[in-house]
Amino acid sequence: MALIMFDMDGTLINSSHSIVNTINYVRQNLGFEELEKNHILEKVNDPNINAAQYFYGTNDFTIQQKELFENHYNATCLDNLELYEGIKKLIDDLSSDFTLSVATNANSTFARKMLEHLEIEHYFKSILGYNDVQKPKPHPEMVYKILDTHNIKKEKAQLIGDSHKDIMAASKAGVDSVLVNWGFSNHEKDAIETIEELEQKILQKFKE
Structure with missing residues (x-):
C-alpha cells in the first residue's frame, strides 16, 4: 500500500x-512587542x-x-481550530487505499490532541512531531522515520505540505511532494490552490 504523509498546520488544519x-x-513575556499575524505565519x-x-x-530555543x-499552546491549541474545507472528505476517501501519516514540526502530543478534537486522528497510522526526531523538517529525518515505520519504499510515498520546509524534507528523502496554497504561506508558483487539484495529484502519482 502506498503512503501519503501530510504536514498538519496549514495543510490539514487551520491552527493559525x-x-x-x-x-x-x-x-x-520576554519583553518584545507583538508581531502581526500574517508576518508570524x-x-x-x-x-x-x-x-x-x-x-x-x-x-x-531556551x-x-x-x-x-508549550504551556500556553497546550491551554489554547483547540481555540478557533478548524479543518480546511474538504480535508475530512479527502482523507476519508484516501484512507481505504493508502496508509496515511502526519509529519509535523509541532509536538506530536499536541498534534494528536488537535486531530482528535477535529475527529480525524484515527485516520492516521502514525503521527510524528519534532519531539520524535533529532532534526525536524526541512531535514528529511521525519520522512525517513515514517517510511521505516510502515516499511514503504520512497517511490511509493508522497508528502503534502504548505511550506517549503515540507518540500525540502521530501526532496532530500527522494520522496515526491505537493505544495498547497491554502495554508500559512502565499506561494507565487508551483503550488496548487484546491483540494480537487490535490486529489488529482495524488491519484495521478499512484494510478496504475
Missing part, C-alpha cells in the same frame, strides 16, 4: 490563531531563518521559551 497568540505570548514556515533568533532573539510556549 493559537500559533500566533502563543508566539506573541512568549514575546510579551510567513516566518514560521521560512526555511531560511533561525526561528529562535527571529522571534525571541536567542540562537536556540528552556524558558519552550515552557512558556
Whole structure:
C-alpha cells in the first residue's frame, strides 16, 4: 500500500490563531512587542531563518521559551481550530487505499490532541512531531522515520505540505511532494490552490 504523509498546520488544519497568540505570548513575556499575524505565519514556515533568533532573539530555543510556549499552546491549541474545507472528505476517501501519516514540526502530543478534537486522528497510522526526531523538517529525518515505520519504499510515498520546509524534507528523502496554497504561506508558483487539484495529484502519482 502506498503512503501519503501530510504536514498538519496549514495543510490539514487551520491552527493559525493559537500559533500566533502563543508566539506573541512568549514575546510579551520576554519583553518584545507583538508581531502581526500574517508576518508570524510567513516566518514560521521560512526555511531560511533561525526561528529562535527571529522571534525571541536567542540562537536556540531556551528552556524558558519552550515552557512558556508549550504551556500556553497546550491551554489554547483547540481555540478557533478548524479543518480546511474538504480535508475530512479527502482523507476519508484516501484512507481505504493508502496508509496515511502526519509529519509535523509541532509536538506530536499536541498534534494528536488537535486531530482528535477535529475527529480525524484515527485516520492516521502514525503521527510524528519534532519531539520524535533529532532534526525536524526541512531535514528529511521525519520522512525517513515514517517510511521505516510502515516499511514503504520512497517511490511509493508522497508528502503534502504548505511550506517549503515540507518540500525540502521530501526532496532530500527522494520522496515526491505537493505544495498547497491554502495554508500559512502565499506561494507565487508551483503550488496548487484546491483540494480537487490535490486529489488529482495524488491519484495521478499512484494510478496504475
